[in-house]
Amino acid sequence: LSLPEYKEHQHIRYNPLRDDWVLVSAHRMKRPWQGQVEKPSEENIPRHDLTNPLCPGALRAGGEINPDYEGTFLFENDFPALQPDAPDPGPSEHPLLQAKSARGVCQVMCFHPWSDVTLPLMSSPEVRAVIDKLTEIMKDLGATYPWVQIFENKGAMMGCSNPHPHCQIWASNFLPNEAQIEDRTQRAYLREHGIPMLVEYGRLEEERKERLVLANEHWLVLVPYWAVWPFQTLLLPRRHVTRLQDLTNEERDSLVSIMKRLLCKYDNMFEISFPYSMGWHGAPTGCHLSEDCSHWQLHAHYFPPLLRSATVRKFMVGYEMLGQAQRDLTAEQAAERLRNIPEEHYKLRDQ
Amino acid sequence: LSLPEYKEHQHIRYNPLRDDWVLVSAHRMKRPWQGQVEKPSEENIPRHDLTNPLCPGALRAGGEINPDYEGTFLFENDFPALQPDAPDPGPSEHPLLQAKSARGVCQVMCFHPWSDVTLPLMSSPEVRAVIDKLTEIMKDLGATYPWVQIFENKGAMMGCSNPHPHCQIWASNFLPNEAQIEDRTQRAYLREHGIPMLVEYGRLEEERKERLVLANEHWLVLVPYWAVWPFQTLLLPRRHVTRLQDLTNEERDSLVSIMKRLLCKYDNMFEISFPYSMGWHGAPTGCHLSEDCSHWQLHAHYFPPLLRSATVRKFMVGYEMLGQAQRDLTAEQAAERLRNIPEEHYKLRDQ
Numbered sequence: 157l158s159l160p161e162y163k164e165h166q167h168i169r170y171n172p173l174r175d176d177w178v179l180v181s182a183h184r185m186k187r188p189w190q191g192q193v194e195k196p197s198e199e200n201i202p203r204h205d206l207t208n209p210l211c212p213g214a215l216r217a218g219g220e221i222n223p224d225y226e227g228t229f230l231f232e233n234d235f236p237a238l239q240p241d242a243p244d245p246g247p248s249e250h251p252l253l254q255a256k257s258a259r260g261v262c263q264v265m266c267f268h269p270w271s272d273v274t275l276p277l278m279s280s281p282e283v284r285a286v287i288d289k290l291t292e293i294m295k296d297l298g299a300t301y302p303w304v305q306i307f308e309n310k311g312a313m314m315g316c317s318n319p320h321p322h323c324q325i326w327a328s329n330f331l332p333n334e335a336q337i338e339d340r341t342q343r344a345y346l347r348e349h350g351i352p353m354l355v356e357y358g359r360l361e362e363e364r365k366e367r368l369v370l371a372n373e374h375w376l377v378l379v380p381y382w383a384v385w386p387f388q389t390l391l392l393p394r395r396h397v398t399r400l401q402d403l404t405n406e407e408r409d410s411l412v413s414i415m416k417r418l419l420c421k422y423d424n425m426f427e428i429s430f431p432y433s434m435g436w437h438g439a440p441t442g443c444h445l446s447e448d449c450s451h452w453q454l455h456a457h458y459f460p461p462l463l464r465s466a467t468v469r470k471f472m473v474g475y476e477m478l479g480q481a482q483r484d485l486t487a488e489q490a491a492e493r494l495r496n497i498p499e500e501h502y503k504l505r506d507q
Numbered sequence: 508l509s510l511p512e513y514k515e516h517q518h519i520r521y522n523p524l525r526d527d528w529v530l531v532s533a534h535r536m537k538r539p540w541q542g543q544v545e546k547p548s549e550e551n552i553p554r555h556d557l558t559n560p561l562c563p564g565a566l567r568a569g570g571e572i573n574p575d576y577e578g579t580f581l582f583e584n585d586f587p588a589l590q591p592d593a594p595d596p597g598p599s600e601h602p603l604l605q606a607k608s609a610r611g612v613c614q615v616m617c618f619h620p621w622s623d624v625t626l627p628l629m630s631s632p633e634v635r636a637v638i639d640k641l642t643e644i645m646k647d648l649g650a651t652y653p654w655v656q657i658f659e660n661k662g663a664m665m666g667c668s669n670p671h672p673h674c675q676i677w678a679s680n681f682l683p684n685e686a687q688i689e690d691r692t693q694r695a696y697l698r699e700h701g702i703p704m705l706v707e708y709g710r711l712e713e714e715r716k717e718r719l720v721l722a723n724e725h726w727l728v729l730v731p732y733w734a735v736w737p738f739q740t741l742l743l744p745r746r747h748v749t750r751l752q753d754l755t756n757e758e759r760d761s762l763v764s765i766m767k768r769l770l771c772k773y774d775n776m777f778e779i780s781f782p783y784s785m786g787w788h789g790a791p792t793g794c795h796l797s798e799d800c801s802h803w804q805l806h807a808h809y810f811p812p813l814l815r816s817a818t819v820r821k822f823m824v825g826y827e828m829l830g831q832a833q834r835d836l837t838a839e840q841a842a843e844r845l846r847n848i849p850e851e852h853y854k855l856r857d858q
C-alpha cells in the first residue's frame with residue numbers, strides 16, 4: 157500500500173464524531189524522552205485479599221460485606237459521584253452562572269472473583285458472562301436514565317485505584333458532553349449522507365485495510381483516522397446496531413472473541429498488563445427509547461496512554477489542553493504495529 | 508456568605524467559554540484513595556548542569572551549543588511538532604477522511620539561566636523580563652501566524668521533560684480546537700449581551716467575591732464557576748484587553764506581581780513546586796489582526812492536577828474521557844482554600 161506523502165509529514169486530521177481536529181506530527185517519534193517514567197504495572201497481585209474491598213467476602217467502605225461471588229458481582233459505588241437525589245439548583249441567576257440538577261447512580265461490576273486476572277486472561281464463557289451482565293445493566297438502568305456510561309479504567313496510570321478486574325457504570329439524568337457531541341454529529345451525518353456515520357466508516361476501513369487491526373464475522377477493530385492516543389482503537393459492529401442490548405447471541409460471542417484478541421495484542425505490545433480507559437457509546441436511553449435513534453451506531457472506544465514502552469506514556473498537557481490534541485505517530489503506523497503483534501497472550505505462551 | 512444549598516450537593520455547571528458542562532460532586536472528597544501515588548517533585552535540582560540541554564553553555568540535540576545567557580533565552584524546539592514546511596494533503600477523498608495542512612514553528616523559552624528557580628522564586632524584574640519577551644514573541648510570530656499558543660508544562664506529572672524553568676510557544680497556520688471554541692462562544696456572547704463575556708465575568712466575580720482568589724489594580728485571579736481541575740484558576744485583566752501585546756507598562760508590572768502571588772500560594776498549598784499546565788489565550792493574530800476581535804478578552808488558564816496532597820492527583824480518565832469532566836470539590840471551596848494560603852513562599856519563609 158502506498159500512502160499519500162502527507163502522512164509522513166505533519167498535518168491535521170478531522171474527527172467527524174467529535175467535530176474537532178488532531179495535530180499529527182509523524183516525524184516526532186524520534187524525540188528522546190527525559191521526562192517522567194511510569195512505575196511498571198504491578199505483576200504480583202494476590203489472587204484473594206480480604207483487605208481489598210472488591211474481593212469476595214471483603215468488607216466495603218459502606219460497611220457491607222461482599223458475598224462469596226463466583227462470577228460477576230455488581231454493587232453500588234460506596235463513593236458515588238452521582239446519587240438518585242439532590243436538590244434542583246433552580247433557575248440560573250446569570251447566564252454565566254448556570255447550574256442544573258444531576259441525578260443518577262454509580263455502580264461497580266467485578267468481572268471475576270480473582271484479583272490476578274484480566275479480561276484477556278479470562279476464559280471465553282467468563283468474558284461472555286461480563287457482556288451478558290453489562291447488557292442486563294444497560295436494560296435496567298436505561299429504562300429510566302437517558303445515559304448509562306459503562307467504562308473501565310485499567311492500570312494505576314489511568315487513575316484506577318484497585319487492581320481487581322472491574323468496570324464502572326454511571327447512569328445520569330442528563331446527556332454528558334461526549335454523548336451530546338456524538339449525538340449531534342451522527343444525526344447531522346445521517347441527514348446529510350443518508351447512512352449512519354459509523355456504519356459507513358466501518359465499511360470504508362474494511363475496504364481500505366490500512367487502519368484495520370482485527371475483524372471477525374460481526375465486529376471490526378480499527379485505529380480511527382482521527383485517533384488521538386497513540387494506540388487508540390474503535391470497536392464497531394458490522395451490522396447497524398444502536399445499543400449494546402440489541403446485540404444477538406452470536407454477536408455477543410463474537411464480541412467476546414474480538415475483545416480477547418485485541419486485549420492480548422495490547423498486553424503483548426510491551427509485555428505488561430496494558431493500561432487504558434475504555435467505554436461503550438450507544439444511542440441514548442430513558443425518554444429517548446421511543447425516539448428515532450437510527451443515526452447512532454454502537455461502538456467502544458479504547459484510550460491507552462502508553463507511547464514508547466511500558467513506562468513512557470503520552471501526556472495530554474499544555475498544548476493539548478490549551479490548543480488541541482497532538483500525536484507523534486500516524487494512525488496507520490499504530491494500526492500496522494498492532495496488526496503485527498501476535499494474539500497469544502505472553503503470559504500463556506510458555507505454559 | 509451563605510451559599511445556595513445546591514452547592515453542597517451534586518449538580519452540573521455550564522462552561523460558557525467551552526460550551527460544555529462539568530459534573531460537581533461536592534460530597535466526594537471523603538473518598539479514600541488507594542490508587543497511584545505520584546513521586547514527590549524533585550527538590551534537589553542542580554543550578555547548572557552541562558548535560559541539561561536548556562542550561563547556558565549546554566549542547567542541544569540539534570548540535571547547537573547554547574550561549575551563556577543571563578536572562579531569558581529563546582530557541583527553536585529541536586523536536587518541533589510544527590515546522591514551517593509540510594506538503595498540503597490536498598482535497599479530501601471522503602468526508603470521513605479529512606486532512607489539512609499544518610505549518611508553524613515551535614519555540615522554547617528559558618526563563619532564567621538557573622535550573623533551580625521557578626517563577627515565584629524569581630525577582631520581579633526577572634519575571635518582568637519573561638513577560639516582555641513573551642509579548643515580543645507574540646508580536647513577531649503573530650505578524651504572520653493566526654494562532655500563537657504560549658504554554659508552560661510544569662512538573663513531571665504534567666509531562667514536563669526538563670526541570671529547567673521554561674515555557675513553549677507553538678505557532679500554527681490554523682486555529683486549534685480550543686481557539687475555535689472560545690472564538691465562537693465569545694463572539695456569540697458579545698452579540699447577544701452587548702459586552703465581552705470575560706469582561707462581564709470578571710466584574711461579576713469581583714462583586715460576588717466567593718470565587719475570587721486575588722485582585723490588584725489591573726488583574727483578577729479567580730476559580731471559574733465551571734472549573735474542572737481541583738484548583739484551576741483564570742487570570743483576567745480588569746480592562747478589556749484583546750491580546751498580550753496590548754498590555755500597558757503598568758499592567759505588565761501588575762501582572763508580574765499577581766502571577767508571583769498566585770504561584771506562591773500554589774507552591775505553599777502542599778509545600779512543593781506545584782505542577783500545572785498553563786497558557787495564554789487572546790484574540791487570533793495573522794490575518795485576523797485586521798478583523799474586529801472585540802469579543803475576545805485576554806486571559807490565562809492554570810490547570811493544576813493535584814487534589815488532596817503533593818502526591819494525590821485528580822485523574823481525568825474513564826468517565827471524564829467518555830462522558831464529561833467531574834470534580835470532587837466546588838469552585839467556591841477551592842477558592843476559599845486558595846484565599847487562605849499565605850503569599851510568602853515557603854522556601855523563603857525561614858531565611
Ligand SMILES: O=P(O)(O)O[C@H]1O[C@H](CO)[C@@H](O)[C@H](O)[C@H]1O
Nearest residue numbers: 470471473474475476666667668
Ligand atoms: O515538548 P515536551 O515538553 O517534551 O512535551 C510535553 O508537552 C507537549 C505539548 O503540550 C506534549 O505534546 C507532550 O506530550 C508533553 O510530554
Ligand SMILES: O=P(O)(O)O[C@H]1O[C@H](CO)[C@@H](O)[C@H](O)[C@H]1O
Nearest residue numbers: 315316317822824825826827833
Ligand atoms: O472511581 P475511581 O476508580 O476511584 O476513580 C477514577 O475514575 C473516576 C471516573 O473516571 C474519576 O473521576 C477519578 O478521577 C478516577 O480516579
